[in-house]
Amino acid sequence: MKLRSKWFLSGTLAVSLLFSAALPLSAAGAVPAQTTSVQQSASAEYELFLQEKYGITFENGTVTKGQFLQQVAKVLNLQASDAKPAFSDLNVSSPYYSSAAALYEHGIITSLKVDADKPLQASGALYIAVKAAGLTELAHTYPQGKTTAALKQIGYSSTGLNLSAAQELATAVDTGLIPTSYYKEIKGKSASPDLAEALLVQILSIKGEYKHYIGYTSDADIYGKLADAYNTSDLIQAPELQTVVDTALKQNLVTGYNLKDNRFDANFVESLSLTYGHDNLKHAVQLIGLLRSEGIRAKVQLEPKTSAFIYLKEWGEPVQTDNYKVVQIDNGNYIAYAKEYDLKFEFASAADKSRFQPVILQYAKKNSEDQTGLIASSWWQPLYYSLTALNDYIQITNNKITGDGHFYAQSFSLNEPSAAIAEGFKKLGTGLNIQSYPIWVDKPFFNYLNGESL
Structure with missing residues (x-):
């Protein structure tokens, strides 16, 4: 002018x-990370984003379930109401109580047994992430054949899983909620800090609250x-x-x-x-x-x-x-x-x-x-x-x-x-x-x- x-x-x-290039659902429409070097680059990007925007870090190499619940509540900006869920293993004095209560009220966790101090299981993190990302209704549309095909990609069989659990894992795969570079880290393993951070970022991405x-x-x-x-x-x-x-x-x-x-x-x-x-x-x-x-x-x-x-x-x-x-x-x-x-x-x-x-x-x-x-x-x-x-x-x-x-x-x-x-x-x-x-x-x-x- x-x-x-x-x-x-x-x-x-x-x-x-x-x-971010590693986000399958990013505004840029990029594909999941396919190599170790790309995964490392994406992991560093996720870590920096969560640190700067939310003050989130996972230290000491182990992620507990309580820590993950706390950070999910933080990125979603969820606060507990005056209702006090009666968790069987978590009292109101716990640093994780308010986060768990907020997630319980929103249907993101559904059990009154929290296991807050136990290591976060990778599959358990996916169940939480699917609900936190707002994908529950999609998950429950999955027929058996579609569910089985998706679970094979992460080395799972639907045998021994209840229907909704199998559907939610399958949805995490198909929607890109879990990047392909982490597929081998799911079955029977504890969630690494990198996986926990990737899931938090993917939750934000699906909800339109990551980078644009x-x-x-x-x-x-x-x-x-x-x-x-x-x-x-x-x-x-x-x-x-x-x-x-x-x-x-x-x-x-x-x-x-x-x-x-x-x-x-x-x-x-x-x-x-x-x-x-x-x-x-x-x-x-x-x-x-x-x-x-x-x-x-x-x-x-x-x-x-x-x-x-x-x-x-x-x-x-x-x-x-x-x-x-x-x-x-x-x-x-x-x-x-x-x-x-x-x-x-x-x-x-x-x-x-x-x-x-x-x-x-x-x-x-x-x-x-x-x-x-x-x-x-x-x-x-x-x-x-x-x-x-x-x-x-x-x-x-x-x-x-x-x-x-x-x-x-x-x-x-x-x-x-x-x-x-x-x-x-x-x-x-x-x-x-x-x-x-x-x-x-x-x-x-x-x-x-x-x-x-x-």
Whole structure:
């Protein structure tokens, strides 16, 4: 958008902030891990995700049933009600009681004998995982022949198993709840920490709560998926929330904000992730190609956003399109709403994350009007940021406002005025959740926040 340089020059600026190859049910539609090396890579990815997002670790090489129940309840965010199930071997003082009670109330465990301190059996973990993932009804559709065929893949016979148990194991196989790389670890064995973590991640994946991404930079079809994601997004409309942040614009509390929809959030591991904002699809396509040419492989999610800012009347009559709308306000200026996007990248390593900035500064940052050798529609001040600290990035603040729905608004600012901005938002509406937290941005963008030209 050509007007960007005008509204970026203010000291307070609004821009927006703000899934795994081994997951058979991931957003990328990837296949299960087939080799030891891929399994190890997937296991490390699951471990890091669970640690960062939920604080979950399995230590000492042994997983008890109580530990697994505790972590299933955590990832599903299940809390026990006031009802107190009378477990035969677990009293209310146990650290596992509340988790077991919550899972019992939701039908995820069905016995009043918990065996919380015993090693978690792999087959028992699958029974729990099938119910936790919401696959029970599917399991109970299985006829005998279909059940037998699935069980053979994990070395099981239905002989000696009751019908529902056999059906649930079969469903775990057919749905990909258990990755193929763990098939040999099921029959007659205790669950390893790797298997327990894989099942937790698969539960989240099936319920749509793991990572969300359209593909990898290295995928042959990534460009088409990128175009589809961009072309099917529209200007975001959130009237109640916009009333609040539009008032903030009119009062000069901020000079702009972004609207986003949390249903598109990538949910990536932040220590390996960066967010890159822009408004031009051709730029996004060429950026993916640039990263590929530099050997940088990353998951990619396109998060739609709408950027809102004050359009001054002296800039001339605004031209409106499907992707750019304006509304005139009392002083004769306008509030402009522009369709943009954030590309969220999750890199394979911290080293690749660090490699991103030199590539952008060389090939996607404009330094003069007649500069060549840049990808299409490169900005003078490219915008990209991390939620974790990085060398050569500068800390600023994101001021984020959420209401009752799935939309949120946010405005980036320098650190010093952030407290006043947050306090101002609180005065404009009730029932809002206001968060101010640090992010780390590239220096050119930081310079813009300071009113500098480069």
